[in-house]
Amino acid sequence: MSLTLGLLHSTIRADEKLLLKAAKDRRIEVRLVDIRRQRFDLSYQADFDIALERSVSTSQGFYAASFLESLKISVINSTDVARVCQDKFLTSLTLWQAQVPTPRFALVFSLDQALEFIESIGGFPVVIKPTVGSWGRLMAKINDRQALEAIIEHKQFLGSVYQKSLYFQEYIDKPQRDIRAFVIDHKVIAAIYRRSSHWITNTARGGQASNCPIDKDLATICQKASRAVGGGILAMDVFETSNGYLINEINHTMEFKNSQEPTGVNISGAIIDYCLSFYDQN
């Protein structure tokens, strides 16, 4: 039986166009499902077998995937995986519980508790991030107490409800780069270095991508992290330290358009192949 793949999307990025091409190359039929134009209610009729969730909005994608799963339609990645990966605190907790090396972290709701955490890890600098968000937005490296007080005050008065949960990570002094590893079905298929003179290395913020060789330690930690969060199609941000690798974050609707050329790996093809294999096995 041939697969009809539902591609759940909002805006179509270059990544989705690469996926469409990969599906076409494999003669897989794709239904484009713009989730902003759907009515997810009891009258919904799905005309696809499984879905690949590619919404640029995390919350909308999660609701759409939850709805389809309620109809017993498998979604890649599942909402179990998305629930953990879309929230940086839950990701850190899951990695910590699975004993996957990750930067020390805390979630607090006030200045005093933030100061206690910072003292416990040896002082400033420290990184504050929104629990939900991407592309390096609204992250800050905080170097002293005055900056900490100002940022918390701004978040508490101007921020949305997400911003009032204060997620901190220890600052890792990177060698002007980090690693983005693409992991499918627990296996690293490609990795890039993201180089930047700025401490934020996201390619969305100007980080330059180049191929990163996959050594045994990188493959092992990524496999362990993938198993911890539930597997599927994942992109992991990895720090290099003198004590080995640390998993920083895990993305469950990864962007890869800047990584195919430097790695020479057809990541879009690997994603579609995984969907096909998942369908055949389930």
Next chain:
Amino acid sequence: MTYQANCPICQAEINLASDTQESEVITCSDCQSRLVVDKVDMDRVDLSQAPEVEEDWGE
């Protein structure tokens, strides 16, 4: 087949590739506005200004 449309912000003429998709985001080469393809219909493409990035957008 390629498509032609005008930027809704600066009116510049924009050429779009034959595989243009509805909901695709493009950038006007003249004014650099981010635009979204609202509709692809036969030989016509409708464009509008792309939505601003939201707090939960990303990977």
